[in-house]
Amino acid sequence: MSLVRCSHSRATIPASAAGMVNNKHNAVLVETTMTTLPPPGSPDIDIARAVKPWPIFEVAQRKLGIAHHALIPYGHYKAKLDLAQIETKTKLGKLVLVTAITPTPAGEGKTTTSIGLTDALNAIGINASVCLREPSLGPCFGVKGGAAGGGRAQAIPMEDLNLHFNGDFHAITSAHNLLAALIDNHIHWGNELNLDPRRITWRRVMDMNDRALRNTLVGLGGPAHGQPRESGFDITVASEIMAILCLAEDRKDLQKRLGNIIIGRNRDNQPVTARELGAEGAMTVLLKEAIQPNLIQTLEHNPALIHGGPFANIAHGCNSVMATRTAMALSDVVVTEAGFGADLGAEKFIDIKCRMSGLMPDAVVLVCTVRALKMQGGVPKADLDAINVEAVIEGSSNLSRHIKNLQQFGLTPLVAINRFPTDDDKELAAIKEVCLSLGAPIEEAQHWAEGGLGAKAVAEGVKAMLDGEKPDVKFLYDNALPIDDKIRTVATKLYGASDVQFNIAAQKQLDEIQALGFGDLPICIAKTPYSFSADPTLLGAPSDHVLPVRELRLMAGAGFVVAICGDVMTMPGLPRKPAALSISLDENGEIVGLF
Structure with a gap:
C-alpha cells in the first residue's frame, strides 16, 4: 500500500483512504471503508448504513482534540459540545464558504459538495471540518427527502440527522410558542401592558409544512378561552428565535436578544417587547441545551458540526455563529454552506452573519451542474440526459451572474462542477470557457460517486486559494442606508x-x-x-x-x-405527492424511503 505523509501530523496514512486522515492532536492509522460501500447509485440510506461510525468520543478526540468531558453524548454517535469546556478564542482557522447557482429540480449538490470537499481536504493532509445546518422536518416530509448530503458524501447517522436529531428544533418551537402563549395569557388576565390584540405580530410556529395554518383565529369559544384575534403559523425555520440562536455569541447574548423581540404594539401604538412581558428567562431555559453545537461525522469519519437551520429563502440561511467559531478554533480549515443560490444564501451569509460576527470567508466555492445549467437554458427535466451544448451556454448566464455577484463582495469563487455520468466533455468545456473568461478557476468533482477522492481537485484548488492573499471582503451596502x-x-x-x-x-x-x-x-x-x-x-x-x-x-x-x-410563504405547503407518503418502517423496524 502506498503511503503519503500528512502535513498536519507525524503519522503516515494510506493514500487510498479517502478522508481517513489524522490530525495534529492524535496520530492513528485508519483503514478505509470505501470498498465496502454499496455501488454508486444505491439509495443514500443504504450507503450511510454500510459505514460503521466511529464512537463520537473518538471523532472528537482524534479529529478535534476534544476531551471526553467536553462532550454531552446523545447516544454513541452524536453529541453536543459543551462550549464552557472548549477554548474558542485563542485561534481561528480559515473559513471556506460553499454556495451554488440558482437551484433547479435537477439538483446542484451544495451539501454533498461541502461534505465531499471536507473529506478531500482531510485526504490531502489538511485538518478540516464541516459546519452545516440541521434539516427541517418540513422538506424531509415534503419535497426534498433527506438533507444529509448524498451518495458517498454524507453526514451520519443520516436517519437521526434528518428526523428530530438532538431536539434543537423542538426546543426552538417550544420557546417560540411559549412566548405566544404568554402573550395571549397576559391579555386574558387583564392586559397590564395594554397590548392591542389587533397589532400582535408574534405568530406561532411548527416544524412542518401546513398551508392550512397560515392564517388562523385564536381565542374562540367565549371569555374562558381568551381574546379572539387573527393570527397564524410560520414554519420553525422562519422563527425569529431560530435566527437569534444562529446569531447569538453565547447564552448571555441569547437571552438579551430574546428580550429584544418585539411582540406587537400597545394601544398607544408603541412597541412591546418580550422583556416587558417577562418571557426571556423561561425561553432561554428551554434553549439551554439547544444553544450548544452538535457533533457528528462524515462517512469518512471527519467532524461535522451541525447547528441551527434557517432557510435562505425566508430567513438568513446559515448555521450558527457558535458552531462556525468553535469549528474554526478546533480545525485549520472549516467548510460551511449558505442556503439556496448565492443571491440569497451567500449574500445573507456576508451581509448578516459576517457583519454581526466578524467572521469572514477566506475562499468561496460555487457549485453548479451541467444538468442545472441546461434547465436554466430552458431544457425540460425529462430531456436533461441528452447532450445540449447550446442549452448549457444559454443557462450559463445564471452561472455568470453568480460569479460576478460574488466578485462584488471581493470574492472570486472556485467553480466546482458536480459531475454526473451523463455529462459530455463538450458541455463541460463550454462551462469552463465561461468561468475562465470571468477569471474564476474551475474544477470537476465526483465526490457523490467516489467520496473525498472524487473532490481532490477541488480541495487542491481551495488550498491554493487559501495559500494566497486573503481576500478583502466587502459588504454590499452600508447599514446607514435607509x-x-x-x-x-x-x-x-x-x-x-x-x-x-x-x-x-x-x-x-x-x-x-x-x-x-x-x-x-x-x-x-x-x-x-x-x-x-x-x-x-x-x-x-x-x-x-x-x-x-x-x-x-x-x-x-x-x-x-x-x-x-412576491408570493413566497413563511409557512410552506406540501406538494401533490409529499415525500412522507414514501417513508415508513419495514418489518425489522428500519426506516425506508428517506432517500
Whole structure:
C-alpha cells in the first residue's frame, strides 16, 4: 500500500483512504471503508448504513482534540459540545464558504459538495471540518427527502440527522410558542401592558409544512378561552428565535436578544417587547441545551458540526455563529454552506452573519451542474440526459451572474462542477470557457460517486486559494442606508432588477420601522429561491424586472428586517405527492424511503 505523509501530523496514512486522515492532536492509522460501500447509485440510506461510525468520543478526540468531558453524548454517535469546556478564542482557522447557482429540480449538490470537499481536504493532509445546518422536518416530509448530503458524501447517522436529531428544533418551537402563549395569557388576565390584540405580530410556529395554518383565529369559544384575534403559523425555520440562536455569541447574548423581540404594539401604538412581558428567562431555559453545537461525522469519519437551520429563502440561511467559531478554533480549515443560490444564501451569509460576527470567508466555492445549467437554458427535466451544448451556454448566464455577484463582495469563487455520468466533455468545456473568461478557476468533482477522492481537485484548488492573499471582503451596502435603499441595492446589484415596488402595507411598515429607530439594521430578503426575480418561472439571468415587496417584518432580537417579496410563504405547503407518503418502517423496524 502506498503511503503519503500528512502535513498536519507525524503519522503516515494510506493514500487510498479517502478522508481517513489524522490530525495534529492524535496520530492513528485508519483503514478505509470505501470498498465496502454499496455501488454508486444505491439509495443514500443504504450507503450511510454500510459505514460503521466511529464512537463520537473518538471523532472528537482524534479529529478535534476534544476531551471526553467536553462532550454531552446523545447516544454513541452524536453529541453536543459543551462550549464552557472548549477554548474558542485563542485561534481561528480559515473559513471556506460553499454556495451554488440558482437551484433547479435537477439538483446542484451544495451539501454533498461541502461534505465531499471536507473529506478531500482531510485526504490531502489538511485538518478540516464541516459546519452545516440541521434539516427541517418540513422538506424531509415534503419535497426534498433527506438533507444529509448524498451518495458517498454524507453526514451520519443520516436517519437521526434528518428526523428530530438532538431536539434543537423542538426546543426552538417550544420557546417560540411559549412566548405566544404568554402573550395571549397576559391579555386574558387583564392586559397590564395594554397590548392591542389587533397589532400582535408574534405568530406561532411548527416544524412542518401546513398551508392550512397560515392564517388562523385564536381565542374562540367565549371569555374562558381568551381574546379572539387573527393570527397564524410560520414554519420553525422562519422563527425569529431560530435566527437569534444562529446569531447569538453565547447564552448571555441569547437571552438579551430574546428580550429584544418585539411582540406587537400597545394601544398607544408603541412597541412591546418580550422583556416587558417577562418571557426571556423561561425561553432561554428551554434553549439551554439547544444553544450548544452538535457533533457528528462524515462517512469518512471527519467532524461535522451541525447547528441551527434557517432557510435562505425566508430567513438568513446559515448555521450558527457558535458552531462556525468553535469549528474554526478546533480545525485549520472549516467548510460551511449558505442556503439556496448565492443571491440569497451567500449574500445573507456576508451581509448578516459576517457583519454581526466578524467572521469572514477566506475562499468561496460555487457549485453548479451541467444538468442545472441546461434547465436554466430552458431544457425540460425529462430531456436533461441528452447532450445540449447550446442549452448549457444559454443557462450559463445564471452561472455568470453568480460569479460576478460574488466578485462584488471581493470574492472570486472556485467553480466546482458536480459531475454526473451523463455529462459530455463538450458541455463541460463550454462551462469552463465561461468561468475562465470571468477569471474564476474551475474544477470537476465526483465526490457523490467516489467520496473525498472524487473532490481532490477541488480541495487542491481551495488550498491554493487559501495559500494566497486573503481576500478583502466587502459588504454590499452600508447599514446607514435607509431600509428601502438597502433593499433596492440588493435587488439591482444582485438580482438584476430595475427597481423595487412597495405595496401600501409594506410602505407603512417601512415608515414605522424607520420611525422606531431600526433603520440601520441589515435586511433579509425573503423571495423565491428559483429565480433572480420574484417570479420562479424566470430562468437564467433575468434583468429589468421589478421586485415587489409586500410585507416588512422587524426582527429586533435577531437584528435584521425581513422583506417578504412576491408570493413566497413563511409557512410552506406540501406538494401533490409529499415525500412522507414514501417513508415508513419495514418489518425489522428500519426506516425506508428517506432517500
